[in-house]
Amino acid sequence: MLSRVADSLYWMSRYLERAENTVRQLDVTMSLMLDAGGADEETRWNHMLAALGKHSKMDWNGNLEEMAHKLIFDNLSPASVTYCITGARENARQVREEISSEQWQRLNRLYHQMHSPHAQAQFNSSISDVLASVVDGIHLFQGVGASTMIHGQGWQFIRLGRYLERAYATATLLEVNQSEIFHSHLREDSGYPYLELVGLLRCCTAFEAYCQVYTADLTPARILEFLLLNRDFPHAIRYSVDCVRYAIESIQRSGGRRPPVELSSGIGRLHAMLGYTSVQEILSGDPAEFLHTIREQCLRIHELIYSYYVQYSIQSALAV
Amino acid sequence: MSAGHPVELDSLFGDYLLDQAFDEMREASGELRPQYRALAETLAGLPAPELQRRKQSADLAFLNQGITFTVYGREEGTERIFPYDLIPRLITAAEWDRIERGLTQRITALNLFLRDVYSDGKILNDHVIPRELVYSCKHYRRQMRGLQVPRNVYIAVVGSDLLRLSNGEFVVLEDNLRVPSGVSYMLTNRRVMKRTFPEMFHSYGVRPIEHYPQLLLATLRSLAPEGRPEPNIVLLTPGVFNSAYFEHTYLARQMGIDLVEGRDLVTHDNIVYMRTTDGLKRVDVIYRRVDDDFSDPLIFRGDSALGCTGLFNAYRAGNVTVSNAFGTGLADDKAVYAYVPQMIRYYLNEDTILPNVETFLLGDELQRKHVIANLEKLVVKAVGESGGYGMLIGPQSTAQQREEFALQIEANPRNYIAQPTLSFSRAPCLIGDRLEPRHVDLRPYILFGDKVNIVPGGLTRVALEKGSLVVNSSQGGGSKDTWVLEQ
Numbered sequence: 001m002l003s004r005v006a007d008s009l010y011w012m013s014r015y016l017e018r019a020e021n022t023v024r025q026l027d028v029t030m031s032l033m034l035d036a037g038g039a040d041e042e043t044r045w046n047h048m049l050a051a052l053g054k055h056s057k058m059d060w061n062g063n064l065e066e067m068a069h070k071l072i073f074d075n076l077s078p079a080s081v082t083y084c085i086t087g088a089r090e091n092a093r094q095v096r097e098e099i100s101s102e103q104w105q106r107l108n109r110l111y112h113q114m115h116s117p118h119a120q121a122q123f124n125s126s127i128s129d130v131l132a133s134v135v136d137g138i139h140l141f142q143g144v145g146a147s148t149m150i151h152g153q154g155w156q157f158i159r160l161g162r163y164l165e166r167a168y169a170t171a172t173l174l175e176v177n178q179s180e181i182f183h184s185h186l187r188e189d190s191g192y193p194y195l196e197l198v199g200l201l202r203c204c205t206a207f208e209a210y211c212q213v214y215t216a217d218l219t220p221a222r223i224l225e226f227l228l229l230n231r232d233f234p235h236a237i238r239y240s241v242d243c244v245r246y247a248i249e250s251i252q253r254s255g256g257r258r259p260p261v262e263l264s265s266g267i268g269r270l271h272a273m274l275g276y277t278s279v280q281e282i283l284s285g286d287p288a289e290f291l292h293t294i295r296e297q298c299l300r301i302h303e304l305i306y307s308y309y310v311q312y313s314i315q316s317a318l319a320v
Numbered sequence: 321m322s323a324g325h326p327v328e329l330d331s332l333f334g335d336y337l338l339d340q341a342f343d344e345m346r347e348a349s350g351e352l353r354p355q356y357r358a359l360a361e362t363l364a365g366l367p368a369p370e371l372q373r374r375k376q377s378a379d380l381a382f383l384n385q386g387i388t389f390t391v392y393g394r395e396e397g398t399e400r401i402f403p404y405d406l407i408p409r410l411i412t413a414a415e416w417d418r419i420e421r422g423l424t425q426r427i428t429a430l431n432l433f434l435r436d437v438y439s440d441g442k443i444l445n446d447h448v449i450p451r452e453l454v455y456s457c458k459h460y461r462r463q464m465r466g467l468q469v470p471r472n473v474y475i476a477v478v479g480s481d482l483l484r485l486s487n488g489e490f491v492v493l494e495d496n497l498r499v500p501s502g503v504s505y506m507l508t509n510r511r512v513m514k515r516t517f518p519e520m521f522h523s524y525g526v527r528p529i530e531h532y533p534q535l536l537l538a539t540l541r542s543l544a545p546e547g548r549p550e551p552n553i554v555l556l557t558p559g560v561f562n563s564a565y566f567e568h569t570y571l572a573r574q575m576g577i578d579l580v581e582g583r584d585l586v587t588h589d590n591i592v593y594m595r596t597t598d599g600l601k602r603v604d605v606i607y608r609r610v611d612d613d614f615s616d617p618l619i620f621r622g623d624s625a626l627g628c629t630g631l632f633n634a635y636r637a638g639n640v641t642v643s644n645a646f647g648t649g650l651a652d653d654k655a656v657y658a659y660v661p662q663m664i665r666y667y668l669n670e671d672t673i674l675p676n677v678e679t680f681l682l683g684d685e686l687q688r689k690h691v692i693a694n695l696e697k698l699v700v701k702a703v704g705e706s707g708g709y710g711m712l713i714g715p716q717s718t719a720q721q722r723e724e725f726a727l728q729i730e731a732n733p734r735n736y737i738a739q740p741t742l743s744f745s746r747a748p749c750l751i752g753d754r755l756e757p758r759h760v761d762l763r764p765y766i767l768f769g770d771k772v773n774i775v776p777g778g779l780t781r782v783a784l785e786k787g788s789l790v791v792n793s794s795q796g797g798g799s800k801d802t803w804v805l806e807q
Contacts, residue, residue: 002584003595094560096569097579105384112383153597255598309597314586317600 001153003310005095009154010305012091012107013161019084020138021169022052023131026071028199030127033064035195051176051203055079068127072134073114081134082114100148103141110137153254160247160305167240168298173203174227174237175291181220197223204235224287225279237294238274244301245271251309263304270297329364334754337746342486343757344409344747355410355805358523363407368753375406375750378516387508387566402505403798405749408513408520409760409780416776416804419482419490422674423764424772425664427478430495430651431768432667434474437650438464448666449659453683456734457656458704459498459649461612463619467636469645470543471769476643477536477607478766479503479778482674484745491675492660493742493761497652498644499609502799503765504567506779507532507574509801525806527776532765533574539769540605543641551604554580554594558610558626568609582610587630590637605641606631612646654703654737655681678740682733691738692729695722698738700729713789715741744789747800749782759783761791762802776804 029048033041042060045067049058057077060067074080089111096104113119113133123130149155177200197218201207204227213230214222230236245267273294282290338350345356352360363371382401411419436443437454444451454460479500481493510529514521537553544551557568559581572579584594585603593600608615614624619632634640650656658679661672680687680698691698695714702710712725729736746757764778780802781791791797 001597002578002580003597004581004584005578006597090560093565093569095579096566097573101385101573109384157597251597312595312599314588314600317595318588 001098001157003312005098005154006157007310008091008095009098009157010161012088012095013158014165015084015088015091016107016138016141017162017165018169019081019088020135021166022071022079022081022084023134024205025051025173025203026068027128027131028202030064030068032195032199038193038196047176049079051173052079053172065127069123072123072127072130073119085111085114085134095154098154099145102144102148106137106141106144110134110141113137153251156247156250156254159243160251163240163243163247164298164302166235167237167244168295170204170227170235170237170240171291171294171298173200174224175288175295178224178287178291181223194218201227206233206235209233221279221283224282228282228291229274229277229279231275241267241270241274248305260304260308263301263308266297266301266304270294270301273297329360332360332364332755334756336748336755337757340486341743341757341759342484342488342745344484344745344760345755345757355412359408359410359520362517362520362523363755371406371750371753374516378404378406378512381512381515382508385508387505403782403784403796404509404512405758405782405784405798405800406513406516407748407750407755408517408801408803409747409762410524411762411777411802411804413805413807415490418673419762419764420774420776422490422492422672423480423766423774425668425670425673426480426492426495426660427475427766427768427772429660429664429667430497431472431474433663434645434648434651435469435472436667438474438647439466443663443666446666448662449656453655453659453681453734454650457650457653459612459647459653461647461650463632463636464645464647468638470545470638470641473543473643473768474645475648475651476539476543476768478768479763480766482762482764483677483742484762486743486745489675490762491677493677494654494657495652495660496763497648499611500763500765501564501567501609502763502779502781503532504570505799506765506777506802507570509779509799510777513801524803526803527806529775529777532775533571535767535773535775536571536607537575537577539767539773540607540641540643542769543643544604545638545641548604552578552594552602553605553607554578554603555607556580556582556585556610556615556628558582558614562609564609571607577607582625582627585628585631587628587634590630590634590639592628592631592634592640603640605643608642608644612649615642615646649704654679654701655683655734658737677742680738682729682736682738687738688729688733692726695726697741699741700725700736700738702735703737704735713741747780747782749784749800756786758786759789759791760800777802 025048029044032038033044038044039047041064045060049055055078058067058071058079070077071079072081075082075086077083089107092099092104092107119130122133145158181197181200197220198207200223201210206227210223210226213226226233227236229238231238231242233239248263248267338346338348345360346352379401382404387402433443443449444454475497477500479496479502481496482490483493484490506529540553541551554577555568555572557565557579559565562568569579578594580594586593586595586600592603592606594603610626613621615627616629616631617624617627618629620627631640631642632646635642657676658681660676664670664672680691682688682691691700695712696717698714700712700714712721714722744759744761747760748755749758760780760782762778762780764774767773780800782798782800783789783791784798785796788796
């Protein structure tokens with residue numbers, strides 16, 4: 001597969017994952033603002049922005065509706081949902097011949113939907129309807145992809161992008177939240193507001209899945225265990241890292257090139273960290289540091305993928 | 321309205337203009353041509369809202385499939401769907417047979433001409449075509465002299481523009497021998513039409529065109545360098561900002577080949593490679609959709625970032641096939657065009673089947689005087705331009721425009737030709753809820769590998785604005801599906 005094409009598929013996928021993550025966090029934050037007794041709107045907004053990666057130009061101006069509009073529609077801000085969807089589409093447009101027509105049509109429809117006057121009207125009547133339709137559009141795109149695209153190298157680059165972005169975003173979310181949530185746990189204060197914990201789970205669409213595993217008894221330690229270490233839940237970091245690892249193995253299998261040691265050991269290290277550490281060990285150590293390490297590792301893996309598959313030097317390739 | 325067709329047709333036609341121009345659907349008397357009767361009856365049988373509903377659903381299909389072209393210079397809504405008319409243009413089997421034979425003859429002769437000019441130049445030595453006309457052509461590439469082209473095929477992919485004059489005869493207006501575009505619209509038009517009017521396909525025997533990508537692939541494969549039995553074929557595009565980018569992706573996908581940009585290619589020891597996730601992979605055939613000038617900064621324009629450095633040397637070494645060959649624009653130069661009938665006579669010893677449009681060469685003093693005296697009746701075109709740019713349409717021009725053009729002609733006569741203003745045919749288009757006639761041309765797509773292959777049909781381009789004669793998509797033109805009938 002052409003390096004440029006792999007690059008585009010990877011970013012198409014990352015952008016969509018990012019859009020979905022932004023939508024979910026905005027939805028949860030806005031619904032938490034409805035309940036009395038918690039933090040004020042500005043604190044919540046800034047908290048959410050931190051979890052989305054500290055974007056500039058999204059500073060709180062006191063008007064939630066305006067801010068939400070900006071975060072959804074402001075095409076000039078890299079933080080916005082529309083920016084991400086446009087980015088995904090631009091990447092897809094450059095690899096139209098690689099993805100299936102059905103995939104392209106889904107994504108194209110989502111793009112036109114976000115740019116239509118209808119979306120503005122929908123926003124004015126119900127913000128959460130807009131958010132729900134974005135998530136629907138992205139899910140449809142992924143579903144159509146799963147059933148119509150060849151599950152070859154291109155598909156693996158799509159998965160690579162999605163799960164690397166997801167692992168990174170979930171680690172960021174937990175890192176931003178950990179001081180409040182887990183330190184309150186260490187103070188043996190079990191009264192941390194229930195809704196906040198539900199909100200954290202919902203940011204990862206994890207509430208129902210959590211209940212299936214642990215019942216509705218929400219404790220910070222279990223939530224950390226679930227979102228960080230669960231092997232079967234698609235939004236858990238460990239699951240995402242396993243998917244990244246599988247995708248890289250599949251790419252290497254189909255390409256027949258010897259994997260660079262740095263890449264396989266980097267991903268192996270991350271996999272082992274999540275597979276062979278208990279939540280007690282993490283909590284008795286420095287959870288913030290642990291989460292931070294995960295993020296660093298994700299960044300490193302991204303760089304290695306780039307230097308091995310996309311931006312390699314001609315001399316090194318001719319030498320093989 | 322005239323007698324002979326049912327009353328409900330009248331509401332469909334309204335005040336449909338019929339004059340000396342050939343109408344594809346109706347005779348001068350207003351009578352429907354036989355092949356169009358079933359079509360007209362189907363349309364008249366549909367309630368007006370139903371016709372509009374089908375039009376909307378067709379528009380939506382184009383938008384959702386991203387069949388768009390790019391309008392430059394605006395931030396939002398930079399993509400428009402290619403304007404599309406729902407009423408198919410019909411060509412009978414007999415008409416098509418003549419077109420097919422005529423184009424085959426023409427393309428064969430043009431290819432022989434390119435081969436001759438870039439090798440021995442017999443046609444020049446025999447004074448059939450003036451030497452200075454060829455050497456002064458801006459698309460002549462001296463680098464091609466003496467270069468052996470695979471299977472001697474210079475022009476593997478061609479789109480020639482035909483017009484139908486008032487007497488019903490088809491003539492050739494120009495040949496596109498460099499990077500002809502529009503074939504994807506031909507293919508998608510057909511797909512959308514099949515969804516929109518399935519019942520009409522039942523009543524007509526329409527010859528299929530859907531195998532074009534397969535034919536194109538076979539053509540490219542037949543031109544692969546010797547000793548490469550499983551050639552790696554790619555389509556070279558200028559990139560996502562090119563207005564025909566949709567077509568490039570469409571064809572690559574339909575053929576199952578990689579769509580590459582110049583930055584994906586590298587050359588080493590006169591071999592072209594592409595950068596893949598598995599390392600470098602050798603490229604054998606390039607279907608080139610990048611102009612000569614931008615293809616290789618080492619040989620052509622040095623400031624181009626779209627091409628691949630070293631490509632031409634790899635081509636000259638015979639390690640990669642590039643189609644179309646470089647320098648083919650020489651043969652679609654509008655002044656060289658005037659000599660195509662002589663080429664057909666010279667190389668094939670045959671009479672021309674599809675005639676040219678009468679053309680005045682302004683390099684010739686007598687012809688130039690005549691043209692400058694009669695500018696208001698003529699169309700003047702720059703020889704190396706395409707897309708409807710650089711032309712003066714006499715009857716629609718102002719005295720000042722004519723004066724300016726006359727000066728330009730005197731300054732550089734070789735750069736211009738003139739042709740009479742043609743009254744070319746009109747076909748019915750759905751405008752609002754009525755049929756109105758609009759001027760149309762026809763661009764069939766010709767493939768040339770082992771032999772000449774033409775899919776039956778082509779792109780019918782429409783000048784959608786009332787009275788307009790310009791069919792180019794860059795200037796408000798649209799298209800419609802073209803049906804070549806079994807009978």
